[in-house]
Amino acid sequence: MTSNTGPNKSLPLRAKVATSVSKTAAALSRAAGRGDGSVIGGWIGLKIDPDLLSHLAAGRRVALVSGTNGKTTTTRLTAAAMGVLGDVATNSLGANMPTGHTSALARAGHTPYAVLEVDEHYLDQVITATSPHVVALLNLSRDQLDRAKEVAMMASLWRDALRGRDTHVVANADDPMVVWAARVADSVTWVASGQRWHDDSWVCPECGAHIERVDGDWYCTGCDLRRPVPQWRLDGDAVVDPFGEHHLVTLQLPGRVNRANAATALAVAAQFGVRAADAVPRLGQVTSIAGRYATAVRDERTIRLLLAKNPAGWLEAFDMAEHVPTLLSINARDPDGLDTSWLYDVDFSPLHGRPVLITGDRAMDLAVRLEVNGVSFTHVTSFARALAAIPPGRLEVIANYTAFQDIRAELDRVN
Amino acid sequence: MSTESVRIVWVYPDLLSTYGDRGNMLILAWRARMRGMPVETVEVRSDERLPDQGDIYLLGGGEDGPQALAAQRMTLDRGLHRALESGAALFAVCAGYQLVGSSFFAKGEMCAGLDLLDLSSDRGPTRAVGELAGTPAPDLGLPPITGFENHGGRTHLGAGVRPLARVTTGVGNDGASEGVWQGKIVGTYMHGPALARNPAIGDLLLSWATGSTMEPLDDAWPTRLRNERLAAVR
Incomplete structure (x- = not known):
């Protein structure tokens, strides 16, 4: 291949068609507001050319x-x-x-x-x-x-x-x-x-x-x-x-x-x-990635989002989070894994002394875990109620995958 | 019970700790301390001797290789056998549950278990993954059990032992019965921190260990958790 021949120019016809249809599908998905197109385009393309x-x-x-x-x-x-x-x-x-x-x-x-x-x-x-x-x-x-x-x-x-x-x-x-x-x-x-x-x-x-x-x-x-x-x-x-x-x-x-x-x-x-x-x-120019570490301001609260998907990730998040009010949110939907047992692999004691709020589909699992861990907490039924429960200032949010996406959606998919 | 405190022994966390197994030790210790009982927790690695003076022993879940290794080392060590002979209680989950029987299936072959109870395990046609719920044996005086299972095994109970519960959701031993109960031993396929959703089993173990009845605790959060999980499978 010569230096001015890019990959697309050398594609077999079937791959060219697949690439074109793939890009169209991704664009349609984005235009329809159904997703960011990062999966559907590839799925269709691979159907045409495995x-x-x-x-x-x-x-x-x-x-x-x-x-x-x-x-x-x-x-x-x-x-x-x-x-x-x-x-x-x-x-x-x-x-x-x-x-x-x-x-x-x-x-x-x-x-x-x-x-x-x-x-x-x-x-x-x-x-x-x-x-x-x-x-x-x-x-x-x-x-x-x-x-x-x-x-x-x-x-x-x-x-x-x-x-x-x-x-x-x-x-x-x-x-x-x-x-x-x-x-x-x-x-x-x-x-x-x-x-x-x-x-x-x-x-x-x-x-x-x-x-x-x-x-x-x-x-x-x-x-x-x-x-x-x-x-x-x-x-x-x-x-x-x-x-x-x-x-x-x-x-x-x-x-x-x-x-x-x-x-x-x-x-x-x-x-x-x-x-x-x-x-x-x-x-140094890289900022947040798909909302991870993103910061948003709502009602005089400056909210930072930390994603933690598994025990090792939670330990890293506690290390990153500042000593300010902290909202923990846990779901157990398909992308999260249906099992919440990992909560007992995480030592939540670094949160001692911070005001802790909990929410999410599986907040009750978290409640029992925190009680046993000796960490005081307040249960709230929505993100809006979490904001109302803290004074103006900073809020750290640590959430697992779909819980993170839910909160990011509330913040207009902040990035 | 040992003279000063309730001694809880977590057996081989380096081998048998797949997913939140530490939870059962933490929950037992917390429930004892909330009642003013002194507690000592001991984690015994697989290259250390198992003490035989514990009051409650915990066996957790594990992958095939570590499960087989744990069986070999415990069989040589005999510490758990001696402790149970002198009246200790045992709570065994998942791979640890299979270990208490005469044999189990790991790494493609049958392995010898600890032969503590009359049961044996083999490989099932499918992996059982999901919510597990059941109605406990009436003699135990327990409320419905609720947990999460994730195992490829099936367990067959012998004539000398009773199931922990009759399955209402999930697979458990074989789709009909779940776990085992015999003397001061409870085994279950509810994996990981099974006591989080079943604090009454924790209190049963503590009452066996201390010989006294456990006064009730404020179990508002565990009760809400139980109700939520049991409603989810109804």
């Missing part, structure tokens, strides 16, 4: 981002970093299954690069379809077990997906499950991204022995699985690159976990030849 994703990916240099938490944000940060090189196609709306990837690539037209967020379960399939230059693996923890693969099984699927592939892996050195999966790859860059949640990685996936943790290091007590030496790490507000150079990263996104996501984004971009110093200013 290999459409491969066809659309061909000729682009692709990075994939997967993990239980942080993949939407890391995808956005990586796309921003890659922007140094040229146009980047990305599924920035969080539609992270092959239909979403297909829509994103069809919509983007021809771009030399693509950065795609991938649902953990689809990693193997999407690697096959897109032949990525780099795969970034963030973390693995329990998430909606009534339908998701259990953690060890997911690590095993990742391992199989990576074995024998001609792709570079950027992986979190602090998550034993990720390390075990990633170390079969031919070439790996390790990033010290941290791991606040340890409860899914006390048992070695290789040999079943206990994993010991000492001052940020970890090792299996029964075999050779241990924390690899990271090439990228954090030092306060700086990301340290493999040459030991410190890059001060000023993000608009809160928390240590987002600085770690920035480190991963820089490590991925470096594989494409992007210098960290060139990418860092672009990371």
